[in-house]
Amino acid sequence: MFSLMANCCGWYKRWREPVRKVTLVMVGLDNAGKTATAKGIQGEHPEDVAPTVGFSKINLRQGKFEVTIFDLGGGKRIRGIWKNYYAESYGVIFVVDSSDEERMEETKETMSEVLRHPRISGKPILVEQREREQADLDGTNGLAESDPEPVIVNPFQPIASVIIENEKKLEKEKKKQEMEKNSDGCSLPHKMEHEQIETQSQISDSSQKNNEFGITDSYKEALTQQLANEDELDQRSSESDNSKKKTKKLRMKRSHRVEPVNTDDSAPKSPTPPPPPLPDFYGKPLPPLAVRQRPNSDVHDVIS
Ligand SMILES: Nc1nc2c(ncn2[C@@H]2O[C@H](COP(=O)(O)OP(=O)(O)OP(=O)(O)O)[C@@H](O)[C@H]2O)c(=O)[nH]1
Numbered sequence: 001m002f003s004l005m006a007n008c009c010g011w012y013k014r015w016r017e018p019v020r021k022v023t024l025v026m027v028g029l030d031n032a033g034k035t036a037t038a039k040g041i042q043g044e045h046p047e048d049v050a051p052t053v054g055f056s057k058i059n060l061r062q063g064k065f066e067v068t069i070f071d072l073g074g075g076k077r078i079r080g081i082w083k084n085y086y087a088e089s090y091g092v093i094f095v096v097d098s099s100d101e102e103r104m105e106e107t108k109e110t111m112s113e114v115l116r117h118p119r120i121s122g123k124p125i126l127v128e129q130r131e132r133e134q135a136d137l138d139g140t141n142g143l144a145e146s147d148p149e150p151v152i153v154n155p156f157q158p159i160a161s162v163i164i165e166n167e168k169k170l171e172k173e174k175k176k177q178e179m180e181k182n183s184d185g186c187s188l189p190h191k192m193e194h195e196q197i198e199t200q201s202q203i204s205d206s207s208q209k210n211n212e213f214g215i216t217d218s219y220k221e222a223l224t225q226q227l228a229n230e231d232e233l234d235q236r237s238s239e240s241d242n243s244k245k246k247t248k249k250l251r252m253k254r255s256h257r258v259e260p261v262n263t264d265d266s267a268p269k270s271p272t273p274p275p276p277p278l279p280d281f282y283g284k285p286l287p288p289l290a291v292r293q294r295p296n297s298d299v300h301d302v303i304s
Pocket residue numbers: 028029030031032033034035036037046047048049050051052053072073074075095130131132136142143
């Protein structure tokens with residue numbers, strides 16, 4: 001009864017777990033058997049498999065994982081596209097035809113190139129080894145006849161275990177970091193307090209030192225200088241007050257006078273200027289001119 005309950009709980013937990021999407025990339029030399037492997041995973045016979053040009057996509061469900069495998073073409077000319085899939089792939093399935101001994105060196109070089117790539121390093125890699133009979137290689141033995149049952153090879157199972165292991169490690173690391181953060185958060189206020197206390201003590205120390213050395217003379221000098229400055233300031237302020245008063249008086253006096261016309265530019269110019277003052281002649285005003293004398297004319301000025 002107890003085991004049944006535990007099983008039910010485990011099943012419910014697994015059912016509640018969110019579905020994880022994982023993308024994998026399947027690479028290897030041409031004719032290595034990548035597409036045949038992909039067909040085998042899907043429960044199909046790997047017969048009449050044509051060389052892959054570009055890629056083919058496989059979707060399958062593995063427990064809580066939704067797996068997408070990109071089966072990429074392995075021809076020399078197509079290998080350049082592999083790197084375009086590295087970034088979004090969680091891991092790599094590298095298929096090797098171990099019976100093709102002649103191409104072992106090429107396989108080695110290609111694999112090391114893949115492993116060296118910065119977008120692959122650190123990611124899980126599964127090397128899928130396919131071994132074919134000599135008859136298969138010669139083409140004398142028909143595939144369908146030799147393998148009546150579909151090849152059920154699931155390269156994702158070991159990768160899934162690696163993923164789960166990695167996740168556990170990540171969770172542990174996360175918890176550790178959180179713990180460290182919390183401990184840092186607790187110690188931070190203490191640090192602050194300690195620093196404050198230190199700075200305060202430094203200040204008090206410096207003031208104490210000043211008193212100890214008795215810089216009273218400099219203090220006196222500073223005081224006298226300040227007083228002198230204040231006196232100067234007072235004098236300046238009184239002078240400025242007097243000048244203000246003087247200007248006030250001047251203004252008062254000048255306000256009774258008639259201002260000259262063109263001396264002040266700021267004053268608005270009147271359209272009809274006032275008549276010019278009459279010229280004095282020994283204190284007596286000259287009579288106004290009625291007619292002005294003109295050259296080569298008989299007309300003379302007449303004094304009225
Ligand atoms: N008998 C036998 N034939 C196989 C096996 N795996 C692959 N083949 C055959 O080998 C040929 C190449 O296999 P593919 O799966 O197309 O190889 P590939 O790696 O996908 O090649 P590219 O798509 O060109 O990169 C096909 O004709 C397959 O039928 C196997 O396990 N046994």
